Amino acid sequence: MVLILYNTLTRKKEPFKPIVKGNVGLYTCGPTVYHYAHIGNLRSFIFEDVLKRVLLLNKLKVKHVMNITDVGHLTSDSDEGEDKMLKGARREKKTVWEVAEFYTKAFQDDLKKLNIISPNKWAKATDHIKEQISMIQTLEKKGFTYASGGNVYFDTSKSKDYGKLTNLDFESKARVSKDKNKKNQHDFVLWFTKSKFDSQEMKWDSPFGKGYPGWHLECSAMASKYLGEQFDIHCGGMDLAPIHHTNEIAQSEGAFGKKWVNYWLHSEFLVLKKGEKMSKSSGDFLTLSVLGEKGFDPLVYRYFCLGTSYRNPLMYSEDALVSSGNALRKLYDKILEIKGTSGKVSKKHLKSFTDAVSDDLNTPKGLAVMWEVLGSNLKDADKYATLLEFDSVLGLGLKSLKKEKIPTEVVKLAKERLAARNSKEWAKSDKLREKIRGLGWDIGDTKDGYDLRKA
Numbered sequence: 055m056v057l058i059l060y061n062t063l064t065r066k067k068e069p070f071k072p073i074v075k076g077n078v079g080l081y082t083c084g085p086t087v088y089h090y091a092h093i094g095n096l097r098s099f100i101f102e103d104v105l106k107r108v109l110l111l112n113k114l115k116v117k118h119v120m121n122i123t124d125v126g127h128l129t130s131d132s133d134e135g136e137d138k139m140l141k142g143a144r145r146e147k148k149t150v151w152e153v154a155e156f157y158t159k160a161f162q163d164d165l166k167k168l169n170i171i172s173p174n175k176w177a178k179a180t181d182h183i184k185e186q187i188s189m190i191q192t193l194e195k196k197g198f199t200y201a202s203g204g205n206v207y208f209d210t211s212k213s214k215d216y217g218k219l220t221n222l223d224f225e226s227k228a229r230v231s232k233d234k235n236k237k238n239q240h241d242f243v244l245w246f247t248k249s250k251f252d253s254q255e256m257k258w259d260s261p262f263g264k265g266y267p268g269w270h271l272e273c274s275a276m277a278s279k280y281l282g283e284q285f286d287i288h289c290g291g292m293d294l295a296p297i298h299h300t301n302e303i304a305q306s307e308g309a310f311g312k313k314w315v316n317y318w319l320h321s322e323f324l325v326l327k328k329g330e331k332m333s334k335s336s337g338d339f340l341t342l343s344v345l346g347e348k349g350f351d352p353l354v355y356r357y358f359c360l361g362t363s364y365r366n367p368l369m370y371s372e373d374a375l376v377s378s379g380n381a382l383r384k385l386y387d388k389i390l391e392i393k394g395t396s397g398k399v400s401k402k403h404l405k406s407f408t409d410a411v412s413d414d415l416n417t418p419k420g421l422a423v424m425w426e427v428l429g430s431n432l433k434d435a436d437k438y439a440t441l442l443e444f445d446s447v448l449g450l451g452l453k454s455l456k457k458e459k460i461p462t463e464v465v466k467l468a469k470e471r472l473a474a475r476n477s478k479e480w481a482k483s484d485k486l487r488e489k490i491r492g493l494g495w496d497i498g499d500t501k502d503g504y505d506l507r508k509a
């Protein structure tokens with residue numbers, strides 16, 4: 055089986071070839087921990103999780119590093135705007151350190167709820183200041199930097215192929231506003247000592263003065279520390295490509311003097327009804343717990359994301375989530391029906407599934423193969439064994455499904471309701487349905503009686 059991935063760098067689908075046979079170095083840009091992750095952010099992390107699981111399905115060993123941006127970076131992608139961490143601290147009347155700790159934990163909890171496999175290494179920007187300083191020194195020695203207005207800048211005119219990641223799109227997407235400190239308008243800060251943020255709490259001594267690193271630097275410094283000066287795959291949401299990833303490449307290739315990353319993968323946005331990208335800075339965003347309040351389990355959101363290719367925009371709607379919830383419930387019911395121990399994996403179906411998801415992570419097709427297996431004439435135990443293999447990629451928690459034990463109180467009310475229905479006492483029946491709902495169960499009518507499910 056050949057694993058095919060769309061590479062932003064070459065703008066085409068390519069067979070995946072790791073640098074070291076059988077091993078993959080994977081770096082994914084993590085969150086800025088000044089607020090909860092919204093479900094748009096989480097779409098990107100689900101995509102990266104699927105990528106990792108598909109690599110594992112293809113018998114590759116993956117070393118995955120994810121950063122936590124816990125040092126202030128700016129609300130705009132250029133060096134303009136407000137410091138995000140300070141904004142969070144002001145909003146919550148906490149220190150930036152407290153804000154970072156709280157939202158890092160909240161983010162990691164969200165990943166768990168979505169069955170996202172933890173990276174092998176979490177790398178916090180504030181734990182790697184020394185590495186970032188040393189990278190600036192290397193760039194300085196090689197003539198890529200200049201000091202201006204108290205800050206240290208990367209001189210993009212010294213990079214021989216600056217902007218290659220997004221090529222022609224670059225000019226249109228990466229417009230930056232004028233900054234008198236910069237020699238070229240695409241230059242970016244490596245180290246701030248003087249900036250508009252006098253109240254910046256996070257500051258470190260450095261050969262360039264007391265200050266703090268620019269945002270792009272942490273990923274270059276930490277990726278090379280844990281994955282080496284060349285590695286296989288680097289990912290993020292598509293908004294990161296024109297500036298953040300472009301600048302990561304410029305710094306890293308400048309410092310190491312060779313090609314840095316072979317495959318760049320970017321996911322499209324979760325968009326709101328109005329066609330707008332969901333964003334954290336707007337303050338109007340949905341989190342996993344808001345979805346929970348609306349009655350959607352985190353894995354319903356995961357299923358919803360799997361239904362669209364990561365390279366297409368995904369339109370948020372509650373109706374679509376309701377459909378995903380129904381499909382997932384149907385899947386879980388079927389799984390509980392066929393659950394057995396001694397089945398054999400169907401090689402034919404596993405191949406169809408592997409081919410689908412290895413074609414640039416075609417999860418919609420993977421889900422279709424899953425439903426095909428459920429409707430096939432395979433033995434139940436074989437269907438079950440086959441679907442568990444698929445779930446190593448889908449991550450829908452099929453293995454841990456258990457039949458819910460229905461409390462006797464709920465069964466008693468359900469029987470009373472059935473009797474009320476049989477004697478056409480509809481108002482009483484509705485009241486009993488409400489009571490059952492109040493105990494956390496939904497009741498439906500079937501040919502032979504009723505069906506109870508956890509609400």
Ligand code: AMP
Pocket residue numbers: 083084085086087093094095096097098290291292293294321322323324325331332333334
């Ligand atoms: P941030 O915490 O802002 O650095 O973003 C974390 C990740 O979420 C990045 O990979 C972003 O590209 C991604 N992202 C931000 N907004 C969206 C969105 N609406 N849909 C999908 N991914 C997004």
Ligand code: ZN
Pocket residue numbers: 082083084273298302
């Ligand atoms: Zn990054």
